[in-house]
Amino acid sequence: MSPSSAVVILPVKPPAVGKSRLVSIPVARRELAAAFALDTAAAALAAPRVTAVLALTDDHLFADELAGVGCIVLPDPVDGDLNGSLRQGAAEVRRRWPDARPAALCADLPALLPEDLDAALAVVLGRPGPSFVADTEGTGTVLYSASLEDFDPRFGTGSADAHALGGADAVPGDLPTLRRDVDDAPALAAATRLGLGARTRALLH
Numbered sequence: 001m002s003p004s005s006a007v008v009i010l011p012v013k014p015p016a017v018g019k020s021r022l023v024s025i026p027v028a029r030r031e032l033a034a035a036f037a038l039d040t041a042a043a044a045l046a047a048p049r050v051t052a053v054l055a056l057t058d059d060h061l062f063a064d065e066l067a068g069v070g071c072i073v074l075p076d077p078v079d080g081d082l083n084g085s086l087r088q089g090a091a092e093v094r095r096r097w098p099d100a101r102p103a104a105l106c107a108d109l110p111a112l113l114p115e116d117l118d119a120a121l122a123v124v125l126g127r128p129g130p131s132f133v134a135d136t137e138g139t140g141t142v143l144y145s146a147s148l149e150d151f152d153p154r155f156g157t158g159s160a161d162a163h164a165l166g167g168a169d170a171v172p173g174d175l176p177t178l179r180r181d182v183d184d185a186p187a188l189a190a191a192t193r194l195g196l197g198a199r200t201r202a203l204l205h
């Protein structure tokens, strides 16, 4: 039987070193990366098909902020290896929530609406095999999900093609706020047009 809910695995690079391509924005980079991740976490927690958000970060102070919005937080299981950490995260999801599907979600989605995430999860949970959601540009990935047996995330440069080559099926549909990851200033302007989450909006005002 297909699972009816997902546990989101949210990897967050320590905000002080994340989002290196946003240095031109006149706001402290740490605060911006932190606001992106907290807005992403809050939207994910509000999606009906999400049972829990398991955040992975090596920033111990920021871990408390993620816990404050309702995440369960663990340190990176594997140092400097995003995909390795996500695989360990999926194993932890199986231990804690055996009936849920693990879904890795990037933490740089400050415009994310729960409705878009939930619509994508409806597709993901209805499939037996792995799925991914490509970013707006179509080259990167914002979400990857599979059962633990099949869980083989390939985040990194060109990850949309890598996930497809690995046998994952793309999730169709507009899903504008889910696909809009923010790596640079033009992407932040596009996210602002979609509507930013509360923490990012407050910071940029």
Ligand SMILES: Nc1nc2c(ncn2[C@@H]2O[C@H](COP(=O)(O)OP(=O)(O)OP(=O)(O)O)[C@@H](O)[C@H]2O)c(=O)[nH]1
Binding pocket: 011, 012, 013, 014, 017, 018, 019, 020, 021, 022, 056, 057, 058, 076, 079, 080, 081, 082, 085, 105, 106, 107, 108, 183
């Ligand atoms: N926990 C953890 N998260 C990571 C790691 N590497 C990347 N991430 C997260 O994975 C997601 C996608 O990464 P990128 O878009 O490359 O983010 P970034 O490294 O902050 O951005 P750049 O500095 O522009 O490369 C973001 O949510 C990052 O915070 C890692 O080693 N550990």
Ligand SMILES: C=C(OP(=O)(O)O)C(=O)O
Binding pocket: 106, 135, 139, 140, 141, 142, 154, 155, 156, 157, 158, 159, 160, 181, 183
């Ligand atoms: C890690 C990824 O994010 P970005 O392309 O935003 O660095 C990815 O798309 O796989």
